Amino acid sequence: MDKILVVDSVSKEYPGRVAVKNVSFSVKSGSIHGFLGPNGAGKSTTMRMIAGLLPVSSGRIELNGRPIEEQEISKLIGMLPENPPLYLDMTVRDYIKYVARLHQQNDINSRVDKILSDLSLQEVSHRLIGNLSKGYKQRVGLAQALVYDAPFIILDEPTNGLDPQSVVELREFIKKLSLQKTILFSTHILSEVEQLCDEITIIHKGEVKASGPMDEIRRIFKKGLTLSIGVSSGQKLPDLSPFGDVHAQLVSQDSVEDTYQLIFSSEEDVRKELGRYFYEKGVDLLTLGLEAPELEDIFLQMTEKQ
């Protein structure tokens, strides 16, 4: 897949404060790219710079291989900002029509009808936006980002403050949307990223801590080999010192099996040797599995370093 967006050493400085420092990452065409960081990490600032709402202090942002300043990005990028820009005194339909007109679209009525139907907004289309629930308002915000059919969509914390039902619906919609568009999606909810994203960029205190495909990030940040093993209930683990420094932790117990998590200091795959060793020591090894580190562990590891 080609890179649709390249952010190269981008910084944003305000008098006396650096909001974003030397941020670099790229987004592959057709992917859902998660932009992850705690509150105040610089996610919104970076996204606003990409959308052309804020100029960069230094660095370069390229969309489709060309600097964004040279392009008509109002046709290329659709954005749902953290606070959706909604006119509370307009009806849903009028507002979406208005946005379509600002983007100089043709066939405004059919476009508006389609987007209202895609987002299940028809039933509220004649209601004032100010009278809608937060979930509906967020959908109207999404509709304004999509009505002009830009190929690159930026969603700044789209599920923030929604009830669980709306969150699930919105995630489903984003998944469907990714079949046609590239999505850059920010959040501080880790499970959301794990469910939705192909690639992630982790940002903390204005700096990128990691960026790339999810599996790669997991691999890079793996401290050492992590295994999940199950032994017959009540059996003790043998002495694991032949395998170096091993951290063993009982994870769960039932009538048949005790499950442990073993974290080795080295990355060397010792599953075969471990199986033989357990057999020699007379311990029944019921299960043996390789564990990928949780994104949450990676995230905490990275942000706690600070």
Next chain:
Amino acid sequence: MILTIWKKEVESYFSSPLAYVLIGLFSLISGVIFFNLLVTYSDGILAIPAHLAQEISFVDEVVVKLFANINFLFLFFIPLITMKSFSEEKKQQTLDVYWLGGVSEWKLVLAKNFAALTLILAMILMTCVYPLVIWGVGIRDVSILGASYLSIILNASAYISLGIFCSTLTHNQIIAALLAILGIMGMWMITWGSHLHSNYVLAEIFAYIGISSHFERVLRGLIGTQDIIYYLSFIFLFNFMAIKSLGKRNW
């Protein structure tokens, strides 16, 4: 683009009760003023001998005073109209709609100016019954009426540009309105400097910068190139500052 934004802004004005309250209040107050001026004028004429009565000019006593009073009413009405232009957008963070749509600052500022002017014109339209009365009493001078209306429309346009600039400065509508009132009063007060006797040049400069001298000339039908240049540069300056103030997002 300007037309699209103008239409939305005008609809927004007329979908809130504020516009109707302001138009109603404006008609009421200007009507009372006009009635009082008429009564004072006719009482004055009846009270003095006929040969002196001809010396009292209807234009001076009624027309000029009426439009000068309307100008005074604008001190409060226009800031109330322009106060939410940008402050509300800033508060609700809705300006992103325009920046994401690639709408330039100047198009947005111009559209807001035209929308506010539309509402003012609707107010002024309500005063059109007065010229009919004036026509009825025999003043059939179209140029005087034309000049009078031109003068308040020019002043309104200038005040609107000032009010819109003020509303780009803050998220708070009330502060925006107060700033605009102070700004308009300031433009009136500068004219007082023209009474400075010690320095002729400075007095002339104050007279030119202040809006009142230009308003009076236009109102009396004495409009000159300098007045047109004055109004155009006033409106340009405040719109330019509004554009620059919106451009602060680029900091």
